[in-house]
Amino acid sequence: MSRKESQEVSVIIPTYNRPGRLRRAAESVANQTHPVAELLVVDNGSTVDYTDVREYLDSLAIETTCLETADGGACHARNVGADAAEGDVLMFLDDDDRWRRRKVERQLATLDERTGLVYSARVAVDSAGNEKYKIFGDGGGDLSRTILLYNVIGTTSSPAIDAALFDAVGGFDEGMPGLQDWELWIRLCQHTHVGYDPLHTVEWTDTNGTEQMSSQVQRYKRALGLLRKKHADRFAELGYLDRRRATAHQYKSLGMKYHNARSVRKYPYLARSLVRWPSVGAAARLLPAPALSRLRRALWS
Numbered sequence: 001m002s003r004k005e006s007q008e009v010s011v012i013i014p015t016y017n018r019p020g021r022l023r024r025a026a027e028s029v030a031n032q033t034h035p036v037a038e039l040l041v042v043d044n045g046s047t048v049d050y051t052d053v054r055e056y057l058d059s060l061a062i063e064t065t066c067l068e069t070a071d072g073g074a075c076h077a078r079n080v081g082a083d084a085a086e087g088d089v090l091m092f093l094d095d096d097d098r099w100r101r102r103k104v105e106r107q108l109a110t111l112d113e114r115t116g117l118v119y120s121a122r123v124a125v126d127s128a129g130n131e132k133y134k135i136f137g138d139g140g141g142d143l144s145r146t147i148l149l150y151n152v153i154g155t156t157s158s159p160a161i162d163a164a165l166f167d168a169v170g171g172f173d174e175g176m177p178g179l180q181d182w183e184l185w186i187r188l189c190q191h192t193h194v195g196y197d198p199l200h201t202v203e204w205t206d207t208n209g210t211e212q213m214s215s216q217v218q219r220y221k222r223a224l225g226l227l228r229k230k231h232a233d234r235f236a237e238l239g240y241l242d243r244r245r246a247t248a249h250q251y252k253s254l255g256m257k258y259h260n261a262r263s264v265r266k267y268p269y270l271a272r273s274l275v276r277w278p279s280v281g282a283a284a285r286l287l288p289a290p291a292l293s294r295l296r297r298a299l300w301s
Contacts, residue, residue, distance in 0.1 A: 010163070014094070016045065017047060022041065032102075035062070045068075078092055092157060092159075094157050097202065100199075110197060114192070114193050115192065121202075122134075122154060140193065147182075155181065169184070173230075176226060217263070251276065255269035270285050
């Protein structure tokens with residue numbers, strides 16, 4: 001794996017019909033303690049006016065490129081941005097998320113010849129930017145097995161990725177109806193060690209419970225099946241206990257999706273998860289939503 005000593009960073013923001021959110025995301029990139037080399041904004045077929053935010057982007061002290069693509073989903077937009085990027089390191093940022101000031105600086109300090117991906121702890125916020133709860137990672141190193149159990153790396157707004165490595169594995173799989181991030185992390189973790197920054201430098205907007213619909217849950221369920229099929233050989237190599245843990249995590253994630261959609265269909269999935277591998281996370285989803293929110297605040301305040 002090769003990398004320029006300068007470690008030039010390309011930041012890619014896909015956007016769709018959210019110019020106000022895009023402005024906040026881009027501002028968080030501009031305010032980094034370590035400057036980025038370029039910002040690529042990929043408009044994924046928006047139908048609203050972006051004139052004002054484009055003028056704002058032009059005013060930033062960052063080389064900014066605005067690209068447009070037909071509506072092919074956020075991961076198509078991310079791949080378009082990655083193809084156009086010239087940096088040695090790629091960082092993706094969703095238009096409704098933000099970074100805290102030291103995100104780029106701290107991740108670059110961890111990237112090296114052996115570590116081609118670094119992810120950070122993150123803070124879940126609401127649409128107004130108010131902190132809801134904290135999300136911690138599970139450390140770094142060789143995550144080729146751990147990443148099969150659950151998506152320890154998390155949202156696409158978290159990692160810094162060696163650009164040559166991203167190209168070598170083929171980028172995001174646009175044929176997946178969901179879970180494109182986790183599916184990519186699985187492939188990347190087979191080729192590199194992973195670094196972890198425990199500082200909460202990523203503000204991830206948690207819209208669960210406000211925008212989750214049953215149709216989205218069905219798409220997630222279909223994506224989970226495709227992910228298992230695509231990486232069937234790797235899942236088959238897991239030991240007995242790890243297979244139980246992996247299945248438990250997948251049942252829990254489906255239960256969480258139904259929980260956020262306020263559907264009673266969460267109960268059988270959470271029960272199956274608890275039978276295969278008991279966890280606080282699955283048990284907590286049996287609580288009413290207000291009680292779960294209070295529990296999270298108490299644990300991570």
